[in-house]
Amino acid sequence: MDQLLWLAQHPDLGAALSEAKRESDAIARLGMATRLAGYRRDFTHTTRLDRLASEGLGAIARGDCTAPELQPMRIALLSSHTVDHLVPSIRVAGLQRRLACSVYVAPYGMYRQALLMEDAELARFAPQLIVLALDARDAPLQLPLEASQAEVDAAISERIDELRLLWRRARERYAAQVVQQTIVPADPPLFGSFEALVPAAPFALIERLNAAIREAARDDGVLLLDLAWEAARGSYGDGLAEPVRWHQAKQLVSPNLAPLYGDQLARIAAASVGMSRKCLVLDLDNTLWGGVVGDDGVDGIKLGQGSPCGEAFLAFQRYAALLARRGIILAVCSKNDLSVAEAAFKHPEMALKRSDIAAFVANWEDKAGNLRRIASMLDIGLDSLVFVDDNPAERDIVRRELPEVAVPELPDDVADYPARVAAAGYFEAVSFTPDDATRGRNYALNAERKAAMSHATDMEGYLRGLEMVLTATPIGSAELARSTQLINKTNQFNLTTRRYSEAEVERIASDPRSVTLAIRLTDKFGDNGLISVLMARPDEAFPEDELLIDSWLMSCRVLGRQVEEAVLDVLASTAIQAGYKALIGEYRPTERNGMVAEHFARLGFTQRPAPADASSETTFWRLDLTHDTPSRHFIEVKA
Amino acid sequence: MTEADVLKELTAVFHDVFDDDSIVLSPEMTANDIDGWDSQTHVMLTVAAEQRFGIKFRTAELESLRNVGHFAEVISKKLEAR
Numbered sequence: 217m218d219q220l221l222w223l224a225q226h227p228d229l230g231a232a233l234s235e236a237k238r239e240s241d242a243i244a245r246l247g248m249a250t251r252l253a254g255y256r257r258d259f260t261h262t263t264r265l266d267r268l269a270s271e272g273l274g275a276i277a278r279g280d281c282t283a284p285e286l287q288p289m290r291i292a293l294l295s296s297h298t299v300d301h302l303v304p305s306i307r308v309a310g311l312q313r314r315l316a317c318s319v320y321v322a323p324y325g326m327y328r329q330a331l332l333m334e335d336a337e338l339a340r341f342a343p344q345l346i347v348l349a350l351d352a353r354d355a356p357l358q359l360p361l362e363a364s365q366a367e368v369d370a371a372i373s374e375r376i377d378e379l380r381l382l383w384r385r386a387r388e389r390y391a392a393q394v395v396q397q398t399i400v401p402a403d404p405p406l407f408g409s410f411e412a413l414v415p416a417a418p419f420a421l422i423e424r425l426n427a428a429i430r431e432a433a434r435d436d437g438v439l440l441l442d443l444a445w446e447a448a449r450g451s452y453g454d455g456l457a458e459p460v461r462w463h464q465a466k467q468l469v470s471p472n473l474a475p476l477y478g479d480q481l482a483r484i485a486a487a488s489v490g491m492s493r494k495c496l497v498l499d500l501d502n503t504l505w506g507g508v509v510g511d512d513g514v515d516g517i518k519l520g521q522g523s524p525c526g527e528a529f530l531a532f533q534r535y536a537a538l539l540a541r542r543g544i545i546l547a548v549c550s551k552n553d554l555s556v557a558e559a560a561f562k563h564p565e566m567a568l569k570r571s572d573i574a575a576f577v578a579n580w581e582d583k584a585g586n587l588r589r590i591a592s593m594l595d596i597g598l599d600s601l602v603f604v605d606d607n608p609a610e611r612d613i614v615r616r617e618l619p620e621v622a623v624p625e626l627p628d629d630v631a632d633y634p635a636r637v638a639a640a641g642y643f644e645a646v647s648f649t650p651d652d653a654t655r656g657r658n659y660a661l662n663a664e665r666k667a668a669m670s671h672a673t674d675m676e677g678y679l680r681g682l683e684m685v686l687t688a689t690p691i692g693s694a695e696l697a698r699s700t701q702l703i704n705k706t707n708q709f710n711l712t713t714r715r716y717s718e719a720e721v722e723r724i725a726s727d728p729r730s731v732t733l734a735i736r737l738t739d740k741f742g743d744n745g746l747i748s749v750l751m752a753r754p755d756e757a758f759p760e761d762e763l764l765i766d767s768w769l770m771s772c773r774v775l776g777r778q779v780e781e782a783v784l785d786v787l788a789s790t791a792i793q794a795g796y797k798a799l800i801g802e803y804r805p806t807e808r809n810g811m812v813a814e815h816f817a818r819l820g821f822t823q824r825p826a827p828a829d830a831s832s833e834t835t836f837w838r839l840d841l842t843h844d845t846p847s848r849h850f851i852e853v854k855a
Numbered sequence: 856m857t858e859a860d861v862l863k864e865l866t867a868v869f870h871d872v873f874d875d876d877s878i879v880l881s882p883e884m885t886a887n888d889i890d891g892w893d894s895q896t897h898v899m900l901t902v903a904a905e906q907r908f909g910i911k912f913r914t915a916e917l918e919s920l921r922n923v924g925h926f927a928e929v930i931s932k933k934l935e936a937r
Contacts, residue, residue, distance in 0.1 A: 230871070237874070258906070259903075260872060260906075452935055459914075460913075464898060464914070465894065471898060474900055575904055626858070
């Protein structure tokens with residue numbers, strides 16, 4: 217089956233792989249593998265790519281070297297079927313998403329033992345993700361076919377209790393994020409369409425079990441690898457579970473489809489560390505509507521009810537609008553006169569409104585340059601962009617100029633665009649909060665704020681005029697999901713760039729000696745939502761009455777508004793109340809966080825020597841809390 | 856497809872799966888003669904051969920793929936039967 221259709225086709229991947237193999241330096245080979253992983257590939261290519269990368273990945277896993285463009289990720293696979301053949305695909309899909317994955321496979325069928333007993337090897341591996349890959353043949357629910365719904369429910373509830381225990385152990389013992397694979401039905405139907413009306417029929421049982429797994433996962437902060445749903449949607453064609461592969465090697469997923477399986481797991485892994493894409497950049501002519509608005513006029517473009525083609529474009533617009541409702545930023549990048557392009561948004565059938573578009577760039581310059589501009593207008597990285605353009609030549613140029621930008625290959629028919637963009641899994645989520653639903657609006661408001669700033673004659677007047685109110689609370693259950701999300705995706709205003717799972721954040725927040733703050737900001741334009749997170753705790757490297765700022769990060773949307781000054785006020789008074797005499801600041805430089813190199817100096821901290829075991833690039837700062845420091849901001853603080 | 860053609864194509868399959876272009880196949884070769892030919896790669900070999908030749912091995916046939924000669928023979932028979 218054809219798979220990974222959104223990836224570009226390489227003219228001769230096999231030859232490129234043979235060529236790359238001749239490179240003698242392991243890290244250079246890893247770089248080549250990372251580049252080639254971005255092309256469409258079958259399982260043999262994928263296995264060869266994995267071999268190309270393996271020595272370099274091994275060196276990174278051992279800590280012998282780092283690759284700045286790759287983030288380390290440790291995944292433990294605990295399964296009830298054979299998964300060894302899936303591992304290369306997981307690693308290669310990881311590369312494609314800028315992850316250096318190491319994968320630990322627990323002995324076949326030993327998933328309970330790995331979690332319920334001490335597993336020293338797994339503990340040493342220190343997984344960030346634990347994937348429970350179970351299947352329908354594993355510990356089947358023993359029920360007679362004529363069992364009642366109540367008996368079925370009792371058996372399922374018992375199975376769910378067991379799973380929840382395993383999940384809890386995974387969190388407690390390894391502080392790992394759990395990913396639960398849903399159960400793919402193994403047996404053909406016994407009753408045909410009547411199947412679902414018989415409570416204990418195999419398919420009805422599995423459906424009920426999966427529904428219960430999903431509900432429990434939602435309650436317990438467990439992520440899903442929803443293989444059952446993907447199989448039902450036909451993502452795997454007919455071939456996900458081939459009986460012959462099960463009989464031959466106890467493989468649930470056929471090797472043919474390993475690349476797709478690997479990609480679906482890698483996108484969850486990437487999402488869990490905040491590496492999902494954030495912004496959908498759309499071309500206009502023949503992408504959002506049929507025809508060329510500059511030539512055909514607003515009345516001449518094909519859009520909306522009445523023609524199959526117009527409806528297909530409308531359906532794609534609706535899909536983009538829905539993505540915006542879940543927090544994906546929309547942008548436009550088009551070769552057009554700006555006024556002509558904007559006028560098209562007045563077409564009565566447009567599902568997308570001009571106000572849905574946070575960055576609107578229409579001119580006659582090259583698209584790579586314009587995509588750079590869009591990223592900087594929105595304060596996000598190029599690696600957050602997905603660029604959708606019907607023109608293969610434009611796609612090709614952007615791929616060549618900006619390899620960080622994801623550019624899906626598109627089907628010939630616009631009717632298939634929404635499914636293609638969805639299938640590529642660019643926007644995999646690990647949480648959904650009310651803040652996400654309003655993010656698009658926030659970006660639009662930000663544009664208005666920028667306009668207000670250019671009108672205000674002085675900075676102080678501008679800041680006062682914003683009527684900002686900051687609310688800081690400890691990270692409680694209500695703030696946990698969004699705080700973790702921010703911790704894992706903030707790259708620029710982030711002092712230490714430590715990534716934590718929900719379980720880890722919860723653990724830090726519930727320690728009575730630590731101080732955690734979830735910070736929200738409103739202003740006269742509206743609610744910015746939860747925009748900053750701070751976590752501080754005592755540390756053995758420092759005196760016990762000094763508080764180390766373990767993590768401090770902020771969304772770039774509220775940069776330059778003195779939020780950090782106001783946060784420091786809250787932190788200082790909370791720390792003093794808890795009996796601390798000083799704050800310790802830590803700055804760990806990365807490729808992306810240069811903007812906060814002087815953060816602590818600006819806030820009046822003085823640099824102090826680093827503890828013995830700290831990395832040489834990390835700097836440490838200290839602020840004495842026994843003297844009053846005047847605050848310098850125009851924000852009303854509610855703590 | 857002649858038997859020589861089948862062996863040539865099968866060689867390409869082995870090169871891909873073992874990522875080793877120096878492998879030269881002969882009919883009497885078994886798993887003992889090729890580094891890394893284990894039960895895991897055996898499944899990969901069958902699946903890669905299915906893909907390359909556009910065929911599907913029956914479960915019963917899988918058990919007869921013990922050496923390269925049998926491999927090529929089963930493939931040739933399936934191609935002829937098409």
